[in-house]
Amino acid sequence: MPEHAADPHAEPHDHVVPVGTYILVFLALMVGTAVTVAASYLDLGIWNTPVAMLIAVTKAGLVVSFFMHLKYSPRLYWIWLGAAVFFLAHLLLGTGADFLGHLFLNLGSPGT
Amino acid sequence: MSSPSETPPVVAHHPALRHHFDTMATQKDSSLLGMWVFIAQEIMFFGGMLAAYAIYRNVYYDAFAAGSHHLDVKLGTINTAVLICSSLTMALGVHAAALGKRKATVLFLLLTIALGSVFLGIKVVEYADKFHHDLVPGPRYSAESLHGAHGEALSADTARHSELFFALYFGLTGLHALHMIIGVPIIAIMAWKAGHGRFGPAYYTPVEVTGLYWHFVDIVWIFLFPLLYLIPHHA
Structure with a gap:
């Protein structure tokens, strides 16, 4: 460092x-x-x-x-944690948006 | 006076300093960075199952609420408190190691092990209850002991989907418990090493790295507790 x-x-x-x-x-x-x-x-x-x-x-x-x-x-550790949180948010929001999209666009429940 | 052409004098360095590092500081930073990278990986590792949980909880909300209400909020709360206490004793153990207090380091690390064991013991009691009520996913699974928001029996669909809640409950808490089962012997090794004077203010990196791991496991539980135990019936 x-x-x-x-x-x-x-x-x-x-x-x-x-x-x-x-x-x-x-x-x-x-x-x-x-x-x-x-x-x-x-x-x-x-x-x-x-x-x-x-x-x-x-x-x-x-x-x-x-x-x-x-x-x-050191800020380097912050970047690693931030990267993990960013991609976790990406994972959750991406799948969540797909789920909501199915509901709102009446494509049927993604669970069935 | 030494001329510049002579070999430089050998500088005495800490015995824990590996030959490929210039200083104790860079060695320590490298170790801690390695642990943070591992933790970043762990967040993604748990993240996959958390995403599955988030989706299925929204699709089969009633089934998840019914399953959640079978969990013992009192035991879950006690376990949350126990784990937070163990995080405090771990932080104090690292603190004592940084100050070179050998006995205090060992004491706090042993306390952390004791609290971690209490957590796992309570988890065993909870798991046993699920086995007793046939709430373990598999051929014997039965939702008979579950009920809806007003005490009514579950519909056949909801009863079937409640198995998914318990699959994720065992998956998430089991993965978390596995991390603790791995953590306890590591802390025990740290306590043994600390007791034998392997650490001091100039070198206690292993204790600190172990602390990072243990605190991460605590954070996972901070999220699992409300997600699994406290799903509201309303909403």
Whole structure:
């Protein structure tokens, strides 16, 4: 990585995340779990699943940023994670669009 | 004074530094990058089954809701909390390793193993319940213990399609559990190595890479829990 190139004999000097940050992230994850379960008992119409996924994405973001240190890591790691998320979205949205297309264009249910 | 033509003095380097790396820093960055590439692959690996789940859940919504309501939300919630706790102990284990605290590293890694084992134990209880109620896909599958939103019996079609929910339930949670079963012995090896003083502030990359893997497995469960356990009957 370029930032280490200046001194070839440098030892890694990592960004050490304070323990307090880990505890805060842990508490946020626990609260997020409680909110997910509570929200599932509410009738939010079509919004139940989007709300659950929004909370899950937020929780995943916290784990990735702090527990997995991505916030303090080289941008190269971000690109790899971003590429995977991009292609996962492509997979889900592509198949989802095909599914919806069948419904709206009255081509019959793709499941039958 | 040494002249430029003489061989350069041998620089003492860390014993963990492999000969093909210039510095510990580049070696560590390479290892972590390798793990991130593996995780990117894992996201696609789980993604295929998640896409199948998304489509079939929308096609056979009633069957999936009925199947989901047979799952034990209480056990699922407890397991989510257990796994988040194990992620915290893993993060604290990596933290202790970075600071060179040998005993704390071992303790936190052993705690992570214990919590991971609790998760797998609860999963065994849940799987046993599915076997007991003949909800395991296959020739013995029976949707008799499932019911609709108002407690009514399922139609023949819905009952048939509920088998698909349990196929994806076992596929997704089984693949996730397999990752944990692989992770536990790896953490055990890290704990053993840490206990024997193999790591220090200048070199604890294996612990950190193991941590990345374990946190990824936690993230998978963060998505699986609401997707499988919390499908609403309404909507």
